[in-house]
Amino acid sequence: MKLLMLCREPRLYSCQRLQQAAASGGHQMDIFDPNRCLLKLSVNPPHFQLYYQANRNADPILLDKYDAVLPRFGTSSTKMGCAVLQHFAAQRIYCLNHANAFALARDKWQSLQLLLQNGIPVPSSFLSGCEFTAENAVRTATKSAVQNNVEQAESSLILKTLSGSQGIGVMLTEKPQSAVSLLETLTQAQISVLLQDFIAEADGADIRCFVIGEQVVATMQRKGQSGEFRANCHRGGVTEKIQLTQQEKQIAINATKAIGLDVAGVDLIRSKQGVLVLEVNASPGLEMIEKTSGIDIATQMISFIERKVTESVNIL
Template sequence: MPPTVAVAADRIGWEERRLIAAAPALGLRLRWVNDESMCLGHPDLPALAGDDGLLVRSRSYTRGGLIATLAEAAGVRTLNTADAIHTCQNKATLRTVLRAAGLPVPDFRLVLSRADFECCLRELPLPLVLKPVFGGMGRRVTLLRDADTAPSVYDYVEDLGHAFEQACLVEPYVGGTSVRCLVGGDELLGAAEFTAEPTEWRTNAALGGRCRATARDPELRKVLDGVVRALGPGIYGVDLFRTPDGYLVNEVNHAPAFRALATTSGTDIPEAVARSVREALT
C-alpha cells in the first residue's frame, strides 16, 4: 500500500484536484478530508486513522492553525506546521519574525486606533496601503492616495465589530508589480511576476492580476532561503516586492494557490508540490 496523506481543506479546488491526481505516479496517495467535519480532539484522532501525514490546505488561517495544532499534538506529521501557520496568519507577527531574522520587509506601522492611524499619516509618506492584520486574497486592502480622504477611509475600520478586524497595518505603497514564489521544502518550485489589471492597483491572482514567468536570480533565492530558515521547511507561497534596493518580503501564504504559476512556469507544479509532500511526510 502506498503511504497516504490526508489533505485537509474546506473544498476541493483546482490545486487539490491536481495534487490528488499527481500523487499516484510518485507512489503516494492523497485523500481529501473536509476540514469542517474532522471533529479533532480525541487522542486517537479517528478522522486521520491510517494516514501517514496531514497536508493542511484550509483557506482559513484560523481553521488551519487549529487543525495543525491538534494533529501535531496527536503525533501526526503535519505540513505546514502549526507554528508556521500561526506565524503566517498574523501579518504583524510575520513581519516581526522575518525582520528579526534579518530579512527585508516593507516599513510598516501597526494600527489599533485612530490615534495610531493619524500618527502613521504624519510619519509615512503618501501613498500608503492600509491592510488588515488578519486576512488574505487582497480583501480590505486599501490604497490611501490623499491625506484629506484617508480619515474617512478609517471610519469604515472603526465600524467593524471585532478588535481583530480593526487591527491593521499601514505601509508605503511600493508599486504595481509583485513576485510570487512557490517553495517546497528548501526548493524553489516556481516564480512569477504579477502586474495589476488596468482598473485595479492590487496584483493578487485572486483579483485577476496578470502573470508571467520570472528569472530565479541568486538574490531571490537568498531571501527565500532566509524565509524557510525563519519559518521552518514547508510549502509556502512567498509574495515579494522587487525594488531598486532589492526584494522585500510582503506576505507568506500557508496554503498557497499555484494555478497561475502552473500556467506560466513551464514546470509541472502539481507534481513538484506532491513530491515535496511525499518527501516531508512519508
C-alpha cells in the same frame, strides 16, 4: 502512503492537482473540510481521535491514521484547521506546514515582525493601537515614507487587514485624509489594520516564488490591470515568466524558513531600496504558477512529503 488534505473546496485546481499527483505516485489521498471535524482527547491512556461528519445529515465516522497531512484551508478555517493540524502533529504524523507556522503566516503583522527580526527586508510598516489617533498614525507613516525617498510618499499609503488573501483587505489611499478616514472606520469596527509604504516604482507588479524545502521551484511575475495596484490573479492580474537573481531566490528561501514553513508562496517586490518581501503564504495556489512556469509543482510537493515521511520513519 495514506494522505489527508484539509480543504473546504475539493474541486479547486490545487486540490485536484495534488490528488492526481498523489495517485500517480501510488498514494491514496482523502480531502476533508476541517470545519466538519470533531477532535477528541482522552487521558487513560493518552489518546487522540478525530471524527468526521461529511454533511449535516451524515453520522460521524472515526478516521483512520494517516501518514501525512497537507493543509490547504482558507482564512475562514484557520483556527479549526490549525487545531486539526496540531492534533495530527501530537501523534507524530508529518504535516506539510505545522500549525504554529501556518497560523503565523496568516497574521500579516506578526510575520513581518519575524521576517525583519531574521534580517529579511520588508516594506516600512506601521501598526497602531486603538487609542493611537488615526491622524497621527497616517502622519507618521507618510513622514517615514518621505525620509525613505519613496515615490509619491506625500500622499499614497497601503492599508492591509491583518488577515485576508487574494488581494482582499488590501487598500490604496491616495490622500492622507482618505487614509485617516479609512483607518478610523476600520478601527471603530475593531478590524486591525497595518499601514505600509506604497511602492509606486513597482508599477503594479510583484513576484511570486514557490518554495519547497530549501529550493525555489517556480516563479512568476504578476502585474495588475491598468488602474489596479494589486497584482493578484484573483483581481485580474496577468502573469509572465521571470528570472530571479540568486539573491532574490535566497531571500524567498530565508523568508520561508523564518516563518517555519516547509512550503510557501513568497511574494517579493522590487523597489528602490532593493527587493522586499511583501508576504509569505502558507497555502499558495498552484494554478497560475504551474501554467505560467510550465513546472509540475504538485508532483514535487508529493515527492517532498515522501522524503519527509521516510525520514521520520527512519528516526523513529
